[in-house]
Amino acid sequence: MITLAAGLRLPTNGLDYAILALYFLVVLGIGFAARRSVRTSLDFFLSGRSLPAWVTGLAFVAANLGATEILGMAATGAQYGVAVVHWYWIGAIPAMVFLGLVMMPFYYRSKVRSVPEFLLQRFDRSAHLLSSVLFAFAAVLIAGVNLYALSIVVEALLGWPQWVAIVVAGLFVLAYITIGGLSSAIYNEVLQFFVILAALIPLALLGLKRVGGWDGLTHALTTAHGGNFLTAWGGTGIGQANPLGANWLTIILGLGFVLSFGYWTTNFAEVQRALSAKNLSAARRTPLIAAFPKMFIVFLVMIPGLVAAVLVPKIGAPDGLQYNDAIPYLMQELLPNGVLGLAVTGLLAAFMAGMAANVSSFNTVFTYDIWAKYVKTGRPDAYYLRFGRLITAIGVLASIGTAFIASSFSNIMGYLQTLFSFFNVPMFVVFIIGMFWKRASMKSGVWGLLAGTTAAMVNYFWIYKQGVISIPTDQGANFVSAIVGFVAGALVMVVVTLFTEPKPQAELAGLVYGTTAPGLEEPPAEGDDAWYRKPALLGWGALVLAALCYLPYSL
Amino acid sequence: MSELHDEVSELERQSATAARLFDIRRIIGGLFTLYGVIVTVAGLTASDADLRKAQGVNINLWTGLGMLALGVFFLAWLALRPAAAEPDGRPDGQDDGRGGTAG
Numbered sequence: 001m002i003t004l005a006a007g008l009r010l011p012t013n014g015l016d017y018a019i020l021a022l023y024f025l026v027v028l029g030i031g032f033a034a035r036r037s038v039r040t041s042l043d044f045f046l047s048g049r050s051l052p053a054w055v056t057g058l059a060f061v062a063a064n065l066g067a068t069e070i071l072g073m074a075a076t077g078a079q080y081g082v083a084v085v086h087w088y089w090i091g092a093i094p095a096m097v098f099l100g101l102v103m104m105p106f107y108y109r110s111k112v113r114s115v116p117e118f119l120l121q122r123f124d125r126s127a128h129l130l131s132s133v134l135f136a137f138a139a140v141l142i143a144g145v146n147l148y149a150l151s152i153v154v155e156a157l158l159g160w161p162q163w164v165a166i167v168v169a170g171l172f173v174l175a176y177i178t179i180g181g182l183s184s185a186i187y188n189e190v191l192q193f194f195v196i197l198a199a200l201i202p203l204a205l206l207g208l209k210r211v212g213g214w215d216g217l218t219h220a221l222t223t224a225h226g227g228n229f230l231t232a233w234g235g236t237g238i239g240q241a242n243p244l245g246a247n248w249l250t251i252i253l254g255l256g257f258v259l260s261f262g263y264w265t266t267n268f269a270e271v272q273r274a275l276s277a278k279n280l281s282a283a284r285r286t287p288l289i290a291a292f293p294k295m296f297i298v299f300l301v302m303i304p305g306l307v308a309a310v311l312v313p314k315i316g317a318p319d320g321l322q323y324n325d326a327i328p329y330l331m332q333e334l335l336p337n338g339v340l341g342l343a344v345t346g347l348l349a350a351f352m353a354g355m356a357a358n359v360s361s362f363n364t365v366f367t368y369d370i371w372a373k374y375v376k377t378g379r380p381d382a383y384y385l386r387f388g389r390l391i392t393a394i395g396v397l398a399s400i401g402t403a404f405i406a407s408s409f410s411n412i413m414g415y416l417q418t419l420f421s422f423f424n425v426p427m428f429v430v431f432i433i434g435m436f437w438k439r440a441s442m443k444s445g446v447w448g449l450l451a452g453t454t455a456a457m458v459n460y461f462w463i464y465k466q467g468v469i470s471i472p473t474d475q476g477a478n479f480v481s482a483i484v485g486f487v488a489g490a491l492v493m494v495v496v497t498l499f500t501e502p503k504p505q506a507e508l509a510g511l512v513y514g515t516t517a518p519g520l521e522e523p524p525a526e527g528d529d530a531w532y533r534k535p536a537l538l539g540w541g542a543l544v545l546a547a548l549c550y551l552p553y554s555l
Numbered sequence: 556m557s558e559l560h561d562e563v564s565e566l567e568r569q570s571a572t573a574a575r576l577f578d579i580r581r582i583i584g585g586l587f588t589l590y591g592v593i594v595t596v597a598g599l600t601a602s603d604a605d606l607r608k609a610q611g612v613n614i615n616l617w618t619g620l621g622m623l624a625l626g627v628f629f630l631a632w633l634a635l636r637p638a639a640a641e642p643d644g645r646p647d648g649q650d651d652g653r654g655g656t657a658g
């Protein structure tokens with residue numbers, strides 16, 4: 001978990017606080033201004049499926065660009081060096097492209113309003129209920145992690161007591177989502193995206209200048225940590241030792257394939273942004289547009305991490321500066337008032353947006369998938385809209401309560417990915433088999449989910465934590481657990497399918513690869529046939545560009 | 556399948572977002588123009604200590620100008636390619652869901 005070192009208090013002044021206050025005002029203003037656009041539950045939960053692609057695309061990046069991601073990835077950079085690029089170039093881009101090019105047509109055309117609702121259509125109620133409950137639980141937990149992390153950072157940097165930060169940030173999120181719904185959350189995410197860039201770009205540039213440019217950085221780190229610290233793949237041969245504790249196979253399969261496909265293609269907090277796009281073309285372009293900024297954001301978090309590793313050679317030692325302190329430390333060292341206020345605003349905005357993304361997906365799943373399907377069915381739409389607002393408030397309060405769970409992990413990303421490897425891995429295997437294998441039976445969904453989650457947990461908590469098999473680091477163990485969960489889920493689905501009923505052909509139309517549902521084709525919107533809006537071009541372009549990014553760090 | 560399809564299609568017909576949601580370009584443009592001015596002024600009045608801290612770079616000035624440029628870009632985009640469905644003064648409903656903005 002985040003524990004920032006003492007003595008990181010920032011020299012903020014009135015100018016910085018004015019910038020921060022202005023942002024909070026605009027956040028609330030967006031909520032109130034979006035209120036008049038909410039007439040149905042679909043407006044509240046999915047922005048009426050009517051937003052343009054560039055808005056949903058930037059929100060898709062920003063929903064992931066929470067402060068836990070920013071501080072955590074800078075920490076990973078300070079600790080493991082350039083290997084952090086794996087989380088972006090192989091750990092995000094291929095999955096985002098796959099979502100846009102392959103999976104989105106099934107998601108969007110079927111008009112499902114959530115990821116679990118797709119499972120209800122494709123499999124049965126047991127798979128649906130299980131995934132809904134797991135997701136709702138995880139979303140509140142992660143929202144709580146964000147809130148807790150925010151309070152620690154705010155306490156260290158600004159000196160506010162933790163409870164003040166939790167209450168203030170929690171109430172702001174509560175207000176703008178309850179009032180404006182998903183539109184308000186998405187608009188704030190787009191705004192946050194630009195503010196965090198305005199904060200990180202100056203920080204990365206000044207950091208580089210401080211250590212004598214890229215050459216100075218390379219020289220200092222090679223001297224201190226050896227040449228592999230500045231390469232992506234150095235030392236990742238099977239059997240070789242590297243600080244990441246993973247080899248090329250577990251990086252590609254565990255991180256690149258299972259973990260990241262699970263996260264980017266079935267985590268509803270992300271997919272929801274694409275489902276709120278105005279048509280199929282815009283929905284497919286959502287993750288593809290997001291892939292391009294995502295690819296380059298790694299430099300903005302990696303460089304401060306590396307610079308901190310140069311400036312504080314003992315970073316990570318028990319009683320000194322911690323890896324998570326990298327960005328706050330550079331803010332304190334390098335940023336004068338003004339830009340400093342922007343950076344604080346960017347961090348707070350990122351924390352709130354990360355929490356809001358989870359709350360705004362939690363309320364949708366809880367209302368549509370749990371309440372409206374199993375508790376109070378068949379009520380008029382206005383009832384579910386009212387209930388959605390109520391459960392949003394309850395979700396925020398619950399995440400305040402769960403904020404204290406996360407305290408035994410040294411690195412936030414490790415914590416989050418441990419959770420994702422348990423909940424998201426089996427989701428991905430069930431989706432991929434369900435979408436590509438018509439025969440996969442109705443019952444195979446729920447058993448695949450159970451088997452995958454259990455196998456990943458057993459591998460992590462028993463085989464790894466109890467030392468049955470030696471894996472060097474938590475990260476490495478995460479990657480292996482993900483692969484184990486994937487394989488177990490797939491095997492169990494195949495076996496269960498052999499002994500149980502398939503889903504009737506007619507009900508699979510439009511849900512499985514190679515089937516089409518009559519009447520679902522919509523004519524392309526005006527202008528969507530422009531070359532720069534072609535999903536195939538955007539998707540393959542992103543893949544090629546990500547591969548090119550690897551070159552300077554692999555040769 | 557078709558039951559869900561009908562339900563969501565009906566909700567899409569009643570949806571008010573396309574017709575009544577304001578354009579985010581206005582907010583980004585406005586806030587970044589304002590931020591840009593504030594931070595640029597902080598750069599123009601930067602003290603020697605500020606400059607020393609930022610490695611001799613007038614970082615407030617450059618960041619401010621950058622933000623100002625982004626803000627003006629969004630306002631210009633909004634002016635040149637306004638959204639198809641104007642958020643103001645539209646009676647409830649009766650929008651055929653065309654509500655597309657540029658981009």
